[in-house]
Amino acid sequence: MSASPAARGYPDIGALAFGGKGRFAVSLSMYAELYLVGIGFLILEGDNLDKLFPGTSLSLGPGIVVSGKNLFIVLVSIVIVPTMWLRNLSVLAYISASGVLASVVLVLCVLWAAVVDGVGFLGKGSRMLNVSGLPTALGLYTFCYCGHAVFPTLCDSMKEKDKFYKVLVTCFVACTLNYGSMAILGYLMYGDDVESQVTLNLPDGKLSSKLAIYTTLINPFSKYALMLTPVATAVEEKLLAGNRRSINSMLLRTFLVISTVIVALTVPFFGDLMAFVGSLLSVMVSMLLPCVCYLRIFGTARCSRTQVLLILTIIVLGSLVAAGGTYSSLKKIIHERAL
Template sequence: MAIGRAASPDPPNGSPAALPGLEQPLLHAHGALQKRKEPAAGDHEAQCSPEPDDGATFVWTCFNGLNALSGVGLLSIPYALSEGGWLSLALLLVVAAVCFYTGLLLQRCMSASPAVRGYPDIGALAFGRNGRLAASVFLYAELYLVAIGFLILEGDNLDKLFPGTSLSLGGLVVSGKQLFVVLVAAVILPTTWLRSLGVLAYVSASGVLASIVVVFCVLWAAVVDGIGFQGKGRVLNVSGLPTALGLYTFCYCGHAIFPTVCNSMKEKKKFSRVLVICFVACTLNYGSMAILGYLMYGDDVKSQVTLNLPEGKISSKLAIYTTLINPFSKYALMVTPLAIAVEERLLPAGNQRSVSILTRTLIVLSTVIIALAVPFFGHLMALVGSLLSVMASMLLPCIFYLKIFGVAHCGKAEVALIATIIVLGSLVAATGTYSSLKRIVQEF
C-alpha cells in the first residue's frame, strides 16, 4: 500500500481535525509511510491520506486482517477461560460474532463517503470534530497501553528463560523482570526513532505465523513432553466473567485498522469476505489455545500460558522465543502514531529531528515507568479490553453507524440488535473496568 500526496477531501460535515496528527493514527503505524517532501504546515491530511496504486489482493488483505487480529491476546486466552470457567467459551463466540458484525458496520460507514480513510474519519463523518477527537483518543490510549503490555510480556518471558539474572550499577542492583523490561526498552528505543516504518510493518506480519507456532508448541508440550491434560477447571465462575469478557474482547481489537485494511484492497466490496475468513480463523486459533491451556493447567494457568511451560524443553523455548518476536517488531508500530500526533502538535512543519527523537524517547521512558509500576500483564490487558477495546470494537461502530445512516434507514431488527450490543457492551465496559482496576490496586 502506497501513500499519495494528494490531500483527501474534508469530511462531509466540513469539520476540521481536532488536533494535528489525529486524522489517521493507524496509517502511520501500519505501514507504508514513504519518504517524501514535507507538506506545508497545517496540511495534515496530505500527510495521512493513503492512495493505493493498484491495491492489495484478496489473499494479501486476508493476511493483513489476520495480522491485525492475531496478537499477544493469544497468551492470555487460557487465563481468561480460567477466570470465567468452561461455559465462558460461549462468550468468546458471542464476542467474536459481535465484533465481526461491528466490523461490517465500519465497512458500511466507509462506503458512505470517499473522504473516509481511517477510523477517526468515521467519527468525524458522524459527529464532526468531537467524533474525530473521541475516536482518536480511544485509539491512542489503546495503542499506548498495548505498548506497555509488550514490555511486561517481554520482561516476564525473558525472566523465565534467564532466571536469577541481575545487574549491579554502583550501589543499585536491578534484577529479574525489572531488568529485562529496561533492557528490552533500550533495544527497542532506536526502532521508534524511524520515521518510515515500512520494514517494521513487514516484520510484524510474522505475527500470524508466530500465533500458529505458539499453539503448536503448547500442544507439543502437552502430548510429547508429558505434561498431559490434568487441569479439570470450573464449569462457571461468575465473579471472573468481567475479566474473561475483557480479555476476550481484547483478542478482537483489530477494528482500529480495519478501515485502513479495507482501503488497501483492489476490490473493497469483498472486505466482508475477508472479515469472515479472519474472524473464523482467529476464533479457531484462540479457542484451541484456550482449551489446551486450561486442560493442561486448570485454575493454575498464569496470565501468560508460556510462563506455565516446563523449563528446559525445546517446545517451551520455541514458544517463548516466538512470543518475544511480536513485541520487538510491533512496539514501534504502537507508539509511533502517538509520537507523530505530539510532534505535529509541537512542530507543525515537522522539521526538527532532534525534538522528534526526544519526544519518542520520552514516550518510551514513560511506558517503561508504568510497566515497572504495574507489572500485571493479565490485569492490564483485561483493562485495555474492557475499557478501550469495547469502545473501539463494539460501542463506537454502533453509535457512528446509527448517526451516519439514521434509525429510519435501518430495519427494526437491526436497530434492536445494535441497541442490544450497545447496552451489553456498556455493561461489559463498566464491570470489566471496575474489576480490572480493583485487581490492579489489590496487587500493590
C-alpha cells in the first residue's frame, strides 16, 4: 500500500485506516501470531528430541525430576536465548538460510525412508476427503503462508529493497514446492495415521529417520529469533524507550523466551496449536485485516468492481476459515489438555 510514505509496516497501515484503534488491532494480531509461532517451534523441538532420546530425564533435587519433552523444551530455550540478543536482522537472515536447506534435506530424507528403508507408500486407511478435518486443515494451510507479519521488518533490513518483491515470489514458490512435496509423501506413506509431524512416524533406528529429525531441529533454532524479534522490539519501544541497548533489553528478551517456554509446557500440542494460529491469527493478519484496511484507505470508489468483488470474496472465505478452524482447534486443545 503506497497511500502514505509514513506507512512502513502493518501497524502503520492500521493507523492510516482506522487511527489508534486500527494500529492496536493490527499490532495485537500480528504480535500474537508471531509469539505463538515461537511457542510452536519449542514444542516441535521437544517432540523430536524426545523421539531421538526417549526416556531422558534430569533430577533437580529431591522429588523434582524433569523428563521427556518438557526437559528438551527447557534445554532448547537456553540455547535459543543468545539468538534473541542479536539486533541485526541481516545476521539472522544467514541463520535462517540454514533452515531453508534443512527443509529440503527433510523432504529428501522422508522420500528416502519411503523408497529405500521399507516404509513404502502404504496409504493405509486413507481417505481422499475428510470433511470433519477440513477446518483444521484449512487453518494449517493458512499457517504455512503466514509470514506476512515479518515482511515489513525484513524489507527494512534489506540493503537492496527494490528486490524485495522478487524475494517474496521466490520464497512463496519454494515454500509451495516444499510443503506440497511433504504433504503428498506423508499422505501416501501413512494416510490417516500421519502424525502432526511426519518425523514422529518415521521408523526408529534408521539413518534417514535420524537425519530427518536432526534437520527438523535446525528450523526452530534458525527462525525462532526471526519470529520473536518484532515482538521484542515492540515491547522495548513501550517499556524501555531510548534505553534499548542496555542490559535491560537483554533481560526483557530473555523473559520473553521464558514466557514462551511456560506456554509450550502448558499446551504441548503442536498440530492443534498451529491450526489455532492459522485459523484465527494468520487469517486475521494475512487475509482479513489487509483487505479491510485496503478498502478503508482507498474506498470502493477508487477500486474496480473486480477488485471489490475479489476483496469481499477473500473476507468471506477468511471469516469462514477463522470461525470453523478456531472452534475445531480450540475444541481439540481442550480435549487433549483434559486427558
